[in-house]
Amino acid sequence: MIKKLFLCLLFCLWTSSLVAQGVYEEGSDGEVNYNPCGKNGKQRDGLTAFYQYKFNASYKDLNEEETKYFLRILGMTFNDLGSQWNSDIVNVRVFKSSTYDSYAFISSWLFQNFLEGRPLVELYCIKELPDGASALFIKADSIEQFLGKPYSQVGVE
Numbered sequence: 001m002i003k004k005l006f007l008c009l010l011f012c013l014w015t016s017s018l019v020a021q022g023v024y025e026e027g028s029d030g031e032v033n034y035n036p037c038g039k040n041g042k043q044r045d046g047l048t049a050f051y052q053y054k055f056n057a058s059y060k061d062l063n064e065e066e067t068k069y070f071l072r073i074l075g076m077t078f079n080d081l082g083s084q085w086n087s088d089i090v091n092v093r094v095f096k097s098s099t100y101d102s103y104a105f106i107s108s109w110l111f112q113n114f115l116e117g118r119p120l121v122e123l124y125c126i127k128e129l130p131d132g133a134s135a136l137f138i139k140a141d142s143i144e145q146f147l148g149k150p151y152s153q154v155g156v157e
Contacts, residue, residue: 036111036113036121036123036125037111037123037125037126038125042125042126042128042134043123043124043125043126044091044093044106044108044124044125044126045124047106047126047134048093048095051095051097051104055095055097055098055099055100056097056098056099057095057096057097057098057104058095058096059093059094059095059096060093060094060096060151060154060155061091061092061093061094061155062091062092062093062094062154062155063155063156066092066147066154066155067089067090067091067092069147069148070092070105070107070147071087071089073146074129087127088109088110088127089107089108089109089127090108090109090110090124091107091108091110091124092105092106092107092108093105093106093107093108094151094154094155095135096151101139101140102137102138102139102140103137103138103140103143103151104135104136104137105135105136105137105138106126106134106135106136107126107127107129108124108125108126108127109124109125109127110122110123110124110125111123111124111125
């Protein structure tokens with residue numbers, strides 16, 4: 001019985017190490033990071049939960065057209081072939097807080113890990129802004145000017 005339990009435990013550890021392969025990266029300081037979202041492990045859903053809890057925030061995701069507009073505002077342009085953005089951002093989430101008079105924008109890229117050709121792990125990782133911040137804050141009275149439409153129309157297709 002103990003042998004079976006021990007073998008089961010070893011098998012579980014072995015399979016988890018297989019899944020984790022390719023998930024770590026070595027930082028510039030030689031330290032190994034085991035989170036696909038990098039050294040600080042900033043995950044979109046974790047940050048979303050934090051904003052909802054700490055700031056009583058609700059959110060909307062920008063649709064594809066609005067995301068492209070957002071990327072244009074940030075200075076992202078098409079590549080030389082004119083077919084793809086020079087960015088790995090696939091999602092932009094806008095938070096509205098009942099306690100603050102501003103909106104927070106976070107952008108994220110998608111990490112995927114596959115097993116037998118099917119996605120095993122899909123994780124949205126925060127894409128930091130050029131200044132290193134995780135979020136862009138826009139005052140409530142400037143949101144319509146910034147996005148070209150009011151928050152109530154954001155994400156509506």
